[in-house]
Amino acid sequence: MRTTIFVAVSALAAVGSCLPGADKHEFCAPGPKDARSPCPMLNSLANHGYLPRNGKNVSIDQIVNGIDEALNLSPLSSRPVAEFAATTSTTGNPSTMHLSDLATHGVIEHDGSLSRNDIFFGDNKKFNKKIYDTVAKFFTKDVISIQTAANARRSRLVAAQAANPAFNFTAREDQFSQFETALYLAVYGKGTEGNAKTKWVNIMFREERIPYKEGFKRPTDVITNEDIVELADKVKAAA
Numbered sequence: 001m002r003t004t005i006f007v008a009v010s011a012l013a014a015v016g017s018c019l020p021g022a023d024k025h026e027f028c029a030p031g032p033k034d035a036r037s038p039c040p041m042l043n044s045l046a047n048h049g050y051l052p053r054n055g056k057n058v059s060i061d062q063i064v065n066g067i068d069e070a071l072n073l074s075p076l077s078s079r080p081v082a083e084f085a086a087t088t089s090t091t092g093n094p095s096t097m098h099l100s101d102l103a104t105h106g107v108i109e110h111d112g113s114l115s116r117n118d119i120f121f122g123d124n125k126k127f128n129k130k131i132y133d134t135v136a137k138f139f140t141k142d143v144i145s146i147q148t149a150a151n152a153r154r155s156r157l158v159a160a161q162a163a164n165p166a167f168n169f170t171a172r173e174d175q176f177s178q179f180e181t182a183l184y185l186a187v188y189g190k191g192t193e194g195n196a197k198t199k200w201v202n203i204m205f206r207e208e209r210i211p212y213k214e215g216f217k218r219p220t221d222v223i224t225n226e227d228i229v230e231l232a233d234k235v236k237a238a239a
């Protein structure tokens, strides 16, 4: 009896909020002590155990490998971003970070996010349903075209600028934001044509879950950095 309890408790401790016996990449919502980021995809990867489920001491390599394993997005695309992200590290080890470190404003985190509020209003890290609803209302079809994604992004930027007296959005932030839209179009769409499955994109933002149950599979063709750049350029041109 004592052994059984011990085994159950240590299994829980090992996998965060997963029930004992959970599969390695099963979705488990984070527990209250788990660290999460302002990135809906890194959070999804942690919720599926592609990254440490507690979101703590995550290494650059774990981010690069987790993105490759789950999404087939080229390390040539993810590694420079992961290295840049590590400049926010508070772990004491420059090659690891807590996911929460990524909310450091002005490194990658910026104003005018699609699903988070601006730092001026206090919380720039957690999913904000009210804000995301204003974006998702553009997603009226089964798939999100590049034009629709660009319109949703533009509308959110206009609203954020109007609401926030300290709104700071330079060319640099604009570029990050274009890349973030390009990333969801690449991962949940087709090649560089956009047309991301609306249901899958909503699940990423609203549930921080990879939509396997809804049919998502790791893309068979590698998503290259060139693909992301091409999509970001198209998002910019469609704005």
Ligand code: HEM
Residues within 6 Å of the ligand: 037, 038, 039, 040, 041, 042, 063, 067, 071, 073, 078, 079, 081, 082, 083, 085, 102, 103, 108, 109, 110, 111, 112, 113, 114, 115, 116, 180, 181, 183, 184, 187
């Ligand atoms: C090296 C890997 C990555 C790092 C370090 C990273 C980090 C971040 C950070 C810090 C933000 C917050 C920016 C903001 O203020 O809105 C963000 C946003 C975002 N990321 Fe990631 N990310 C990574 C990979 C990915 C991948 C592979 C995807 C694929 C879908 C993705 C999708 C997004 C999206 C859609 C947003 C915008 C969220 C919003 O506007 O509310 N990210 N990311």
Ligand SMILES: *[C@@H]1O[C@H](CO)[C@@H](O)[C@H](O)[C@H]1NC(C)=O
Residues within 6 Å of the ligand: 054, 056, 057, 091, 092
């Ligand atoms: C993170 O790493 C530091 C330094 O190695 C260690 O002291 C700490 O316990 C680790 N935290 C977690 C939650 O793993």
Ligand SMILES: *[C@@H]1O[C@H](CO)[C@@H](O)[C@H](O)[C@H]1NC(C)=O
Residues within 6 Å of the ligand: 106, 168, 169, 170, 172, 173
């Ligand atoms: C606005 O953002 C830019 C680029 O990230 C930064 O250099 C600048 O210091 C920011 N300005 C303010 C007032 O925060």
